[in-house]
Amino acid sequence: MFNWFRKKQEVLQFADARSAFAHACSIGYTPLIGGLVPALVEESGGMNRDGERTFMVSLAAPEGELKLWSCTLKGAPGYPEEGDFVGFRVVTIASDLPEPANLIGYIACRLQPLLVTGKGWAVGENFTPENIKPAFRPL
Secondary structure: OHHHHOOOOOEEEOOOHHHHHHHHHHHOOOOOOOOEEEEEEEEEEEEOOOOOEEEEEEEEEOOEEEEEEEEOOOOOOOOOOOOOEEEEEEEEEOOOOOOOOOEEEEEEEEEEEEEEOOOEEEEEEEOOOOOOOOOOOOO
C-alpha cells in the first residue's frame, strides 16, 4: 500500500559476464578507498604459500580497462574462475607507487550480470573471509 511513492527500480540484465563488464567500463568507476570496483578475471596465477589465490583482473576504470594482479584473501570461502565478473575491494591507494600498482585491494565477491539502478551490481557469491569486518561509516 505504501509503495505508491517509491520509484520503480530499473533492472538491467546482461547476457554474460563480458557484456556486463563492457557496460561497467562504459560507466567508468573511480577507485575509492573501501569501494567495490567491477572487474573481469583474465587469468589465474595459482595459490601462494600464504593461501591466497592470485588473478590477473581488468578493472572498469574511468579511462577504460585497467589490468592488475589481485588475489582472494587467506581463508576465503571460495574463489573466482577465469572469465568471472567480480568485485575488487579497494583497501588503500598507495601514492608512492605507479598506476595500476597503487591500487591495493582484493577480490571480494563474484558479481551477477544484473545491475539495479540506485543499488548497484547484484552479488552472486561472497569471497570475503568471515574474519574481515565491514567498514563502519557513520552517516
